[in-house]
Amino acid sequence: MKINKAVITCAGPRQRKLPLQTLIDRDGKGKSVLEILVEEVLNAGIDKIGCVVFPGDENTYADVVGDYARHITFIGQKDPFGYGHAVYSSSDFVGNEPFLHLVGDHLYVSRTEKSCAAQLVSLAEKEECSISAVSAIRESSMPNYGVIGGKRVKGMSDLYKIENVVEKPTPTEAEQKLFVPGLRSGHYLCFFGMHVLTPSIFKILENKLKKLPKGKKLNLSDSLDELSGHEQYLALEKHDWRYDVGTKYGLLKAQIALALSGKDRDQVLSELLELFTSRELRLIGK
Secondary structure, three states, X not given: OOOOEEEEEOOXXXXXXXXXXXXXXXXXXXXXXXXXXXXXXXXXXXXXXXXXXXXXXXXXXXXXXXXXXXHEEEEEOOOOOOHXXXXXXXXXXXXXXXXXXXXXXXXXXXXXXXXXXXXXXXXXXXXXXXXXXXXXXXXXXHHHOEEEEEEEOOOOOOEEEEEEEEEOOOHHHHHHHOOOOOOOOOEEEEEEEXXXXXXXXXXXXXXXXXXXXXXXXXXXXXXXXXXXXXXXXXXXXXXXXXXXXXXXXXXHHHHHHHHHOOXXXXXXXXXXXXXXXXXXXXXXXX
């Protein structure tokens, strides 16, 4: 299985401006969130990228990625039917191929030289199946995520066979359906915001869209849950960092993480220490 295409979703009403925000990347250069995501994809060996956007935003997004625009096909999400519909909107671009999927309001910081996307793509090509990146979270954080249940693959410390997927489960739901043997007590595996999916997902999404009640939106988790019953679907537990830039202080936390993992780390640490110990800052906090 060779993965040649990627899809980045950016069209959500509360999401669409976030990829335009500028941060200082690990190489010390100012870049938009979208540009950083495009580089994440390119570093995984993929140079065909579909970017799902709100119709009319295409030129604005092209401006903030500069020369990388040549790698991007902009896809308008004409109807705001939710995250699942945004992914489905890319079906013509993807065709009958597996693809990498990233969300446009997350940034990923690898703890190794190999990018998060490159790690996921490499494993998906080896295993020849859909794989979602996941990370362990406390029970109290579950209302913010899609959460998986399953069992560890024999002989692997960080790879799981997915049996269930639930969007924003309650603690009772998680205890009944999403228990994963071997995790710390009170912890569950939530989506990292990065997936490699087979084209089977589009047929599942299409069927769910046809039955979607008026006024409702389609999440992706329900379709991924169905996917787990049709074909092998794995989860790779990540110990890297991901930051939802749409949350409170999300951009700030992402910027600090990029700075402290980049070439200007020592300078940033020195300046942060100076800031935190300054008399003026102490007075502001009183």
